[in-house]
Amino acid sequence: MRISCVIPTRNRPEMTCRAIASVMAQDIPVSEIIVVDDGSTDHTAALVAARFPGVRLLHRSGLGPGLARNAGVAEACGEVVMFLDSDDVWLEGHVARLVRTMARGFPVAYGVTRNCDQVGGGEFCLPEPGMALEGHCLAALSRWCFLVPSAMAVEKGACVAVGGFGSGELGEDWSFFIRLAQRFPFGFCGEEPITLRYLHHGSLCNGANSERLETLLASVSCALAETGAAAENLVRFQALAEWTRQQGDWQTIQQWYISLKQEELI
Template identity: 35%
Template sequence: MRAEGGGPAVSVITPCFNAVERIGASVRSVMEQSYHDWELIVVDDGSVDGSADAVRRLDCSRLRLIEQENAGPSAARNHGLLEACGRYIAFLDADDTWHEDFLATMVAALDRNHEAVLAYCGWQNLGVVGGRGEPFVPPEYESPSKAEVLLGGCRWPIHAALTRAECIDRAGGFDETLRASVDYDLWLRVATQGPIVRVPKVLAYYYHHGGDQVTKNRLRVAMSHWTAQRKFIEAHPEVAEQIGPGRVRELLVGELLLRGYRSYWARDLDSARALFRAVMRHGYGRPRDWVYMIPSLLPRRMHGALLNLRDRGRSQ
């Protein structure tokens, strides 16, 4: 329930599932913020590794722990939204962290821009080879073509943004039917409600779990991304009219083709075959694209044998 007055300015929502080794660092990065007008809502999503007990042991009067049966991270975040009292909302997953000035900087950005619905900032991978990835600050998205650009992709993670609570309410929260790309789906629905503000500083840190964290879910991510795009266009026909059907087709089906190629060149043949088939069902692509896609109609073993034969021919 949103507080009418006297509540915290910011509600931080952290879904947690079997994150006992990382949840402490995540919570402490909130406790150590230079901005103090916040509440932290940790929603334990049926953990069986003692995560909830680890949260209980943290000494923080502004932390609320909510426990639920396992329902997935989107359901956990939506549960947190129902309990949130702040006028601003931030999301921080149980294995990610913030710079100590994240909240101070992001709140100031929205306070200075009263019409803005969302502020976003730069981020950096941790846990990769060498310890840290390259810092990245997303580009400026606010322009007359913002909806078109965001349809092409949104390059800030879920914990690198601060949003007005009423804007998330209008958007309807997280889509619990999506298996991936849930943050992109929400940002697309929120960021097109009004102006958004770029904060050109790296203030969010994403913990990278391993080399196959993204690649093993290529198909799931690609199809969820496409579903989010399609639902947005269906709900906003004025956007499709503004940018034109050809461009919509390029942004949606063309993106599936691009992801199909990425899977193909990474030898993730199962994902590539499924994505290429989806693209062919829409009759999309140039003749040279179809040269790569048509073999996906063959039985899996035959397709793989053709690729192996081609590779042996190139190596000779």
Template identity: 35%
Template sequence: MPLFSVVIPTYNRASLLEQTLASVFAQTLTDHEVLVVDDGSTDGTSALLARYGDRIRVFRQDNAGQGVARNLGIREARGDYVAFLDSDDLWPPWTLATFQQVIREQGAPTVVMGRARAFQSPGELSDLEPVPFIARSFADYLASADATFVRTACAVAVRTEALRRVGGFSAKRISAEDYDLLYRLGIEPGFVYVESPVTLGYRQHAESSSRDFDRGYEGTLFLLEQERRGSYPGGAARRRERLAMLLFGLRHVTHWMLEHGRSRQALALYARGLRFHRVVPRWRYLLGFPPWVLAASLRSRR
């Protein structure tokens, strides 16, 4: 049985998927299997995947979204850990070896999160180096609530049995399904964040799901509703930690939407978060955001 099952969901990204797979096959650690879940592609994805033969395990489904595709990969995984990689992103050669080092040195934590570098052209990653290993360890994911690192939920390796126990990803077509998963894994023992080296090249382009404003809006609402319903683990004792992370994300999304002319959606999310901000208030945001929305609206009318 391999240490890692690399799960790659894909939909109509044949040209980018080839680069992604090349970065997986360039890994210095070979104790892994590669699972590609074709989410109903209609381009040349099938022909591309056929060229790899038994180097990869291919699964196909009708188009149902990334969450459903990843869940199929989780069900079929044979490894102790599932390492997720989107079909437009790239790994430097040391990614899986770095995750293996964490697992060996940190007592096999449930979740390992890497550090990402954004790029548009692969050449922008040419200066990456396997610099000295630095990692921060926490009792569980919620215990990292006050840490200031950038959370890259698309750059994680997770114990396979834990993924199956919490039910995998939401089937909703939202852009926050990975953060929802992390919150549901919130009290599973052991969370490690790799500060160094960079373990993911995160591609930024017009088709990136992270730039879908409506999905970002719906995803943030979904996370808040899950918290309201008590769907996340930890109960009242861990509520402050959950809200610290949830509301940090909400503030980021509202500013992002405001910058792109989505004032109504930004204000709606602000209002939805008010009840939660009573627990972990951020007064500069609470008092300052409505005037920022007003100023943005006035500028757009000129």
């Protein structure tokens, strides 16, 4: 099995190198690492090229994380693609556990992400303990997004078949997962975290103002509509958008999520 790792980045030189190093430390090597430099204005690309000459470096400009990932997938030689955001790292055994899960017949596999919240403090896991699902996950994803790109593997053909990630800075991954879940079963590789995610002041999940969140919800609603989701799901997202608009802003997506849970909206 040939595996391609796709890392989108912009103006994150040291973080990107840390991410690449975590891929190279895996006990099962990937076939290629593709870094998509999405319009960096600093020395990110130069540092990657100097430290990791074997990495394939693509240059794009202002695509955003989702479309940058798609650009990497288009160039990938592997039958399987694994993603890694530039501010995340793969933990030991990441590749091996996802590969074993796909070997059970799943075109999509995912694992637990341990989130280190450097903005609000503390740690949390996604999915939460005991909340992971395997098989048909569309209904669950219609309520909340319980995985991240950095903790998943997908057959390249499946990724292309659903049109890849969407545009924008928020919700492009959730919409992608919904489109995947409509057509393919998901495999879960166990409760032990396989990815470490840093939520920092430069994270796209920081600065969760109501306008950005409404855009996220609109993107996910469109994806649900494409799947032929039940009308009550679409109405629920409209209600979430209205409640979010009335409540104002949050500092992070996680804080918004906690508020939604407290209101029993998810």
